[in-house]
Structure formats: C-alpha cells, structure tokens
Amino acid sequence: MTDELDFSTVLASTVHDMKNSLGMLLNSLDEVRDSVSGDVRGSRPFTTLEYEAQRVHGDLIQLLSLYRLSEEKLCATVEEQLVSDFLDEQHAHHERLLEGLEINLEVHTEPDSEEGYFDTQLVSGVLTNVINNAIRYARSQLHLNARTDDGWLVLSVEDDGPGYPESMLAVDFSGTERVDFSTGSTNLGLYFAQRMAGMHTVGNRQGFTRLRNGGALGGSVFELWLP
Missing domain, CATH: 1.10.287 (Helix Hairpins)
Incomplete structure (x- = not known):
C-alpha cells in the first residue's frame, strides 16, 4: 500500500x-x-x-x-455568477486560436439564465476541454449556450462537425470503460466533466453531463447540467 x-x-x-x-x-x-x-x-x-x-x-x-x-483535496467553491460574463470569458480565452483556425464561436444566453451558482474554476476546466475537443471536429461553427430547464442551469457546446460516435454516446462515466487502443481514446475528458459536474449539489440534485447529436448546428452537443 x-x-x-x-x-x-x-x-x-x-x-x-x-x-x-x-x-x-x-x-x-x-x-x-x-x-x-x-x-x-x-x-x-x-x-x-x-x-x-x-x-x-x-x-x-x-x-x-x-x-x-x-485524495479528497479538491472541493467546489460554489458562488453566484453572471453567466453571460463567464461565457464571454470562455470565448475570449479561445478567441485567437479560433481565428487562426477560421472557426466562428457564438455565445447565446437566454434571458432567464443570466445568473447561476457554480465553481468557476471547475466549470471553466470542463468547458475548456469540451471547446478544445469541438474545435478538433468543427467545420466552421461553434455555439456556447446557456439556458434554464426546470430549475437547472444548462451550459452547452455545439459544433457543426460529424457528431459524437455511438461509442461515446454510450459511455457510462463509471471509470471502468476500457481504453480503446485503436483510437487512443480513454474518455478522460468525459469522465473529468462528469466528476466536476457531480461536485455541484443542491438538496437531492447533483450536477451531471449529457451528450447528444443534432442541435442548431447539426453536430455534437455537450450539455453540463448544474442545479
């Protein structure tokens, strides 16, 4: 030991x-x-x-x-945040890279999602990883969105790429998924996102992530649900 x-x-x-x-x-x-x-x-x-x-x-x-x-040395510092300002900061962080790759990122914040409660460092880490992954597969467009759904704050990243493969949509985030040596995929980013989301709790609600295809751009859609 x-x-x-x-x-x-x-x-x-x-x-x-x-x-x-x-x-x-x-x-x-x-x-x-x-x-x-x-x-x-x-x-x-x-x-x-x-x-x-x-x-x-x-x-x-x-x-x-x-x-x-x-090691139980990481905790969430949940505070009230201005969601639109937070998403604008994410946009600014990636702006020069997006320009170099000729990819346009638009930020959309619904009126009822202007405020949220979350740890900015943890959520920023999740979105940075997701945006970087979306950049790899996007053709020319990304959307960074915020909306509310039944009391949840939903932050999402959409791209106009080919969408998630079925194998990714089926990941259970348990940490027991095998490494795919044919693609080099460890699903580390998805596992990280799920664990960081889960550190946000309100009552019996615990944050989670959701993957799907479609959205406004027809490609992959990553959603971070925060209570």
Whole structure:
C-alpha cells in the first residue's frame, strides 16, 4: 500500500511539472506570436502547435484535478455568477486560436439564465476541454449556450462537425470503460466533466453531463447540467 501511495505521489508531482513546463511553452508562444509577421501568426502550423500544446496542458490539469479529488483535496467553491460574463470569458480565452483556425464561436444566453451558482474554476476546466475537443471536429461553427430547464442551469457546446460516435454516446462515466487502443481514446475528458459536474449539489440534485447529436448546428452537443 505504501509503495502504491508513493508511486501515485511521484506520478502526480511529475504531471504537475509537465503542466508547468507546457504553461511556460504556451507563454513563450504568445511572445513569439507578438514578434512575428501576420502571415506566420495565422499559419496553420503555428495554430496547430498552439492548439496541441493547449490540449495537452488541459489533459494534465484534468489528471491533477482527478488525483486531488481521489485524495479528497479538491472541493467546489460554489458562488453566484453572471453567466453571460463567464461565457464571454470562455470565448475570449479561445478567441485567437479560433481565428487562426477560421472557426466562428457564438455565445447565446437566454434571458432567464443570466445568473447561476457554480465553481468557476471547475466549470471553466470542463468547458475548456469540451471547446478544445469541438474545435478538433468543427467545420466552421461553434455555439456556447446557456439556458434554464426546470430549475437547472444548462451550459452547452455545439459544433457543426460529424457528431459524437455511438461509442461515446454510450459511455457510462463509471471509470471502468476500457481504453480503446485503436483510437487512443480513454474518455478522460468525459469522465473529468462528469466528476466536476457531480461536485455541484443542491438538496437531492447533483450536477451531471449529457451528450447528444443534432442541435442548431447539426453536430455534437455537450450539455453540463448544474442545479
């Protein structure tokens, strides 16, 4: 038992160092972006480099968060939030990447969903991962939405890509799903999203996620339901 604990601690420390190194790389990319010509900044190779670095950085943050959750060192700080401002911040965070990939993201907030109660760091981590995944498959359009449904705040990300495969729609988020070595899929992002959603509770209501296809853009639709 001690050896297992030591190994998990060392692994978490290593992942933390990798995350910090990638963070420094992303900061350096920002500096490079500001010092090169517009043609280089907008080139596909440069944008791909930035996208992949951000994606791996996000994966490492997810791993660390799940480790802290397993060690009972992660808790949700639920506070009242202005939903439209929060979603605008998510848009701004991805704006330069979206421009480089020529993908348009629109934010839609229904009038009755202007306020919500959630942990901004946890929800931001979920949406960042989902948006990054949607960017990979979108053709040219993304929607970031907020609405209410029977007392729930529903935040959703839609794209105009091919939609989720049936295998993803059937994931049970139990953590027992096998790794698909043919695709490299571990469903880490979906498992992370479900666990972060579940940390939001009100009475007997517990946050959850839902996947479907269709929506306004005809592609994949990720929904985060918060009580």
